[in-house]
Amino acid sequence: MQSLSKTNLADTAVEAIRTDILARRWAIGEKLPNEAALSSMLSVSRGTVREAVRVLASQGYLETRQGSGTYVLSTVDTARPLTMARRAGLRDQFEARLALDVEAARLAALRQTPTTVSRLRALLSARGHSEASDRAAFIISDFAFHQAVIAASNNAVLIGMYDFFSTVIAETIAATLEDDLPEPDMAAHAAIVDAIESGDPDKADAAVRGFMAPVLAALDKLLLS
Amino acid sequence: MQSLSKTNLADTAVEAIRTDILARRWAIGEKLPNEAALSSMLSVSRGTVREAVRVLASQGYLETRQGSGTYVLSTVDTARPLTMARRAGLRDQFEARLALDVEAARLAALRQTPTTVSRLRALLSARGHSEASDRAAFIISDFAFHQAVIAASNNAVLIGMYDFFSTVIAETIAATLEDDLPEPDMAAHAAIVDAIESGDPDKADAAVRGFMAPVLAALDKLLLS
């Protein structure tokens, strides 16, 4: 098993530069050596350096400015929390997603408008219709509803993170659980929309926690067995 | 303000290919046209195509196999949300971290032990001692305290995410704000520990929200000016 070190120069260059960035070799805002210098420092061609730099730029570490140079933008290692979350247990993942859910619902209540509320109601009714018929369609419309709740928070970070955790949790469930978790009923869903419509963040908070409590309880039971 | 459409060919190529991938133009496992073909399809040089493909490969969409071709690996990129988070606004970042903070404090209250509580008190007093003397030392011990609160939740995902957001927020502040944000006083800090010690999650929840409310208010004032 393993080895995976099917090394290619560009990836090696990415890691070399990333390591230096994380080691604070250059301060934030500081300019890296130019492409020719990096090329000779790493003993690879300029084209390879460009591929490496572009990867790091796409990951938010660097920024290149034509005519000026390449600058360090950030030294945060996005890969680490990501892999940690992946390897964590399902219970931890659920708790993290609940944190996002609750905060999103609170913000959604504060920033609620008639438009977003009616959109939520429409999605909820679509979810209801597909419930009886098609299982796959139901899962999709259910997810669409929850996503819309998060979207109503108007917070780009929460929206992105929720997507991330949804995927991670789905993967973990597929890998570790045989049995299904209970799906809250229509009333629990409607309670969330009502709370958002009321504009009261504490109510929205409580609605989401009430929604998730039975799911978490069932999860604990499954994990113990 | 802004425009950010400082288009360059490689990024345009990345988006063009990513769009096709998300539109399921090629099935998972299917081979993309070779570099020369992509090059003429997109009307860019082969080098530019390579930069684009490597970015998408680094994001988990594609995989290139030397001598064989480039293949679609997945149509979802889990790292994207975190990269987005890094580029989001400060208010969004704070709200996301608050979500983690609150949930962590709730869990810390539920899972509290005499050991963790006394450790928190020790860190808090260390923070108090360094307050007067050394600014740098104070920041470190303040951060250590907050980290310990999160750690008391015993949730690996929350711990990792909190680290991530702390760094991201610090970097965003350094890049965008001139003035300092207010630092909650000792009483506000102690209230969090007390709430955790009480074992009441709602109390912990309220303590953290009360702790952060003035900071968020000050942030809004700064962002408006």
Place this chain on the structure above:
DNA sequence: AATCATAAAGTCATCGGATGACTTTATGAT
């Protein structure tokens, strides 16, 4: 001496071509 338009230098963006390494497919002998 200070200001400002302009030239020069520095740097990334993009291109095209060439060679090597590796994989897949076609070939042909057995």
Place this chain on the structure above:
DNA sequence: ATCATAAAGTCATCCGATGACTTTATGATT
């Protein structure tokens, strides 16, 4: 039908050249 080998296909890497853009240096003007 099998299998070793050749051929073709494809990515990996390098090199050199030109263009576009930014920063710095220059020098004339006031």
